[in-house]
């Protein structure tokens with residue numbers, strides 16, 4: 217066992233940050249409808265304000281992921297507003313997420329659409345997002361595609377691969393030297409027969425084909441039941457191909473539930489792969505940790521603070537694994553001892569050390585409680601109630 221877990225925990229917390237999704241503060245729903253929260257963010261300014269508040273209470277979320285259509289619908293023209301809100305609320309724009317799945321034109325796909333004009337439109341949109349990222353000084357352009365088909369025989373899977381390869385090479389060529397392209401995969405939904413980028417292998421091949429600064433993005437909710445996600449992470453680490461995570465939890469499909477709410481051991485095992493890689497190679501992998509959740513029933517601000525605290529706890533737990541000891545147990549195939557070595561860290565209560573870390577950095581020891589006492593929720597509820605009342609909630 218490690219003798220000084222506290223020192224390891226502090227070091228881990230000092231280097232850990234996690235990006236908040238702007239869309240996690242806005243009203244979202246299921247395909248059956250939306251239940252409006254009166255305190256939810258409506259404008260981009262609201263989202264920055266909420267993200268800034270979560271960062272102020274946790275000290276761990278300096279950046280906000282932005283979604284093109286929802287946060288800068290006018291492309292480059294909106295950059296100045298985004299910059300203003302970022303400065304005002306003390307959080308920086310983070311990954312830039314193009315949106316090529318919402319417009320009517322994308323009914324049959326974006327970069328994989330059989331229609332060349334639609335493919336071009338999607339490519340142009342992504343290129344504009346790269347330019348937006350450049351002017352906001354954002355490093356990561358994070359791509360997720362809804363492309364796919366619903367019925368066998370209705371699309372040429374191979375043609376679509378070629379179209380994706382072609383376009384992604386152009387996107388990569390437009391990056392500035394500091395930027396990276398993150399390619400996200402998802403097995404199904406909204407496409408229910410084939411999805412063009414359905415798993416990490418497809419994402420990896422497309423990344424490799426695009427260029428040296430294209431990486432795979434692992435969204436923890438985008439796997440089949442029982443899939444071993446930490447093994448995927450280990451493979452991507454081994455091949456230096458992992459660029460980031462979208463964290464969330466799930467019970468069935470892409471449920472976007474609070475991190476660690478269903479299976480905290482899963483997230484711990486992922487973090488363990490990362491810490492173990494860092495221990496072995498002597499350097500932390502350059503991986504962006506991001507939240508991708510949408511809370512429909514929980515209060516959005518509280519759920520986001522809960523998420524950040526849980527991610528910190530699990531990251532800190534994984535940081536106290538005794539890697540040298542574990543490696544020697546693995547070599548001798550001391551199975552129970554090796555497993556117990558991992559479990560010791562998982563069950564270790566890091567919360568007292570976390571409280572101490574927060575205190576020493578001038579942060580509230582209990583961020584959720586501090587949020588409840590801050591009056592912020594009451595203020596935004598009063599400010600946004602009327603504006604939210606006019607939001608259309610019907611699905612059909």
Ligand code: RM4
Nearest residue numbers: 313360400435462470508
């Ligand atoms: C997708 C995927 C993307 C996210 C969209 C809104 O399922 O997780 O990352 O941007 O949802």
Ligand code: MN
Nearest residue numbers: 400435462508
């Ligand atoms: Mn995602």
Ligand code: MN
Nearest residue numbers: 435437470508
């Ligand atoms: Mn998702």
